[in-house]
Amino acid sequence: MTTSCDYVLALADDALVSAQRMSWWISRAPELEEDVALANIGLDQLGQARALLTYAGALEGAGRTEDDLAYLRDDREFRNVWLVERPQPDFGVTIARLLMLATWQSELYAALVSSSDATLAGIAGKAVKEVAYHVDHARLWTLRLGDGTEVSHARMQAALESEWPHLEELFAPVDGAVVDPRSLRDRVMGRIEEVVVEATLSVPQVAPAIGGGRRGLHTEHLGHLLAEMQHLHRSHPGATW
């Protein structure tokens, strides 16, 4: 089976948009160690995005580079899930989202390492170690916030409630997928729920959001994120930076 460009774009865009949101925290984190840690995580995600975008460009075969794909596509052409695209100025929401995304990525990349697509296997081999750290970081903060103070417990529970509806979209089928997202669902949910319970929090009982990112249907927030991210690049067509 051949890997689809759309599938690689989906993984790339999840990582790119998440990195863009994560980098907002640099200079705004609750403590200096966390500025460093979140920058690290954002950098890992950005590195994954760049490798994946470059590969997506090669699969497409139209000569588009990582920058062409990052800066010159409109929001209807982005393939990321809603989980990563909404603003995240709350630290609890950031951690909840990271726990979900990184746990999903860790199962996904682990499966891709042994896939028949050698390029994806190579990218995944590096990424799987990075996201193991992301999961660990998110887990530790979920424990601290969940089992910290009354305030932090309530805020972390609220963060889980706000993000949980967006989990399901990660498992939506994608044409030309190398690893069927549906096959990851049980393991990913099991691992996340285990952390939630360990943190003395409860697993939200909420209906899944509609989603649609894999088909290029996004929230209103993505347009703003891209306007900011792309404007300088687009203001100087063809320029080298």
Next chain:
Amino acid sequence: MHFEELLAGDGRVEPRDEMPDAYRRTLVRQIAQHAHSEIIGMQPEGNWISRAPSLRRKAILMAKVQDEAGHGLYLYAAAETLGVDRADLLDQLHGGRQKYSSIFNYPTLTWADVGAIGWLVDGAAIVNQVPLCRCSYGPYARAMVRICKEESFHQRQGFEILHTLAHGAPAQKAMAQDAVDRYWWPSLMMFGPPDDDSTHSAQSMAWGIKRFSNDDLRQRFVDMTVPQAEVLGLTLPDPEIRWNDERGHYDFGAVDFTELFEVIKGNGPCNRERMAHRVAAHEDGAWVREAAAAYSAKRAEAAA
């Protein structure tokens, strides 16, 4: 060994050594101000992370701003060896009782400013800080060794950004020139007031905290930077810059220190924004720090 003997022999003073109170206070003030500068300095460049014009530049910039946070960590740790703690120092910053470098009160208006900061501001920081690697206080000197290595990467990256712009489209070159025009004089002010007006210099020299005068360091920076500007193909906004054979240095125009003193007083273009951003981050993060403290207290109790 006694403090005076250590200094006389160019030895290092370590945290457990006896030291005069005034020496300790001077170091705390200087190291704290330096640490605060590292973390406030994250803001002007952080301003361009979301808009960096290529993914490669975005990655380099994120790593750079992350380095500055790391520098803050090393320096607060060095200050803590003198018996103060980071939380108190941060409170003093937030309360306006301790300062940070005035250069970070200037705005980053275009992408080229990221290049100008790397080239000029990190460049000036290196000139200021290399001598601190031989500072008489051991923990500070050792922190500076690590920091200076990273600052020289930052300086080269800034130079490379400007070089690319200066050799790019006319609009890019204009952007680079404008950034250098705005950052040149504030960079010269980073070396502090002229030697005649500098209040702390003489004592710091005697204590081996400071090794060269403000004016000597400023000259060294000008001498290093003028030839680099020529390589970039950009001009420095000072018609008086020219090589002086007799002195063996570049002459340059008089720095207008009234501006520096205004910025130090709080009247620079971004003083209020920088402090508001920092204080907001600190206050918004209070619940998180409290949670972490409560969690580790519970763990400790459970283990006991």
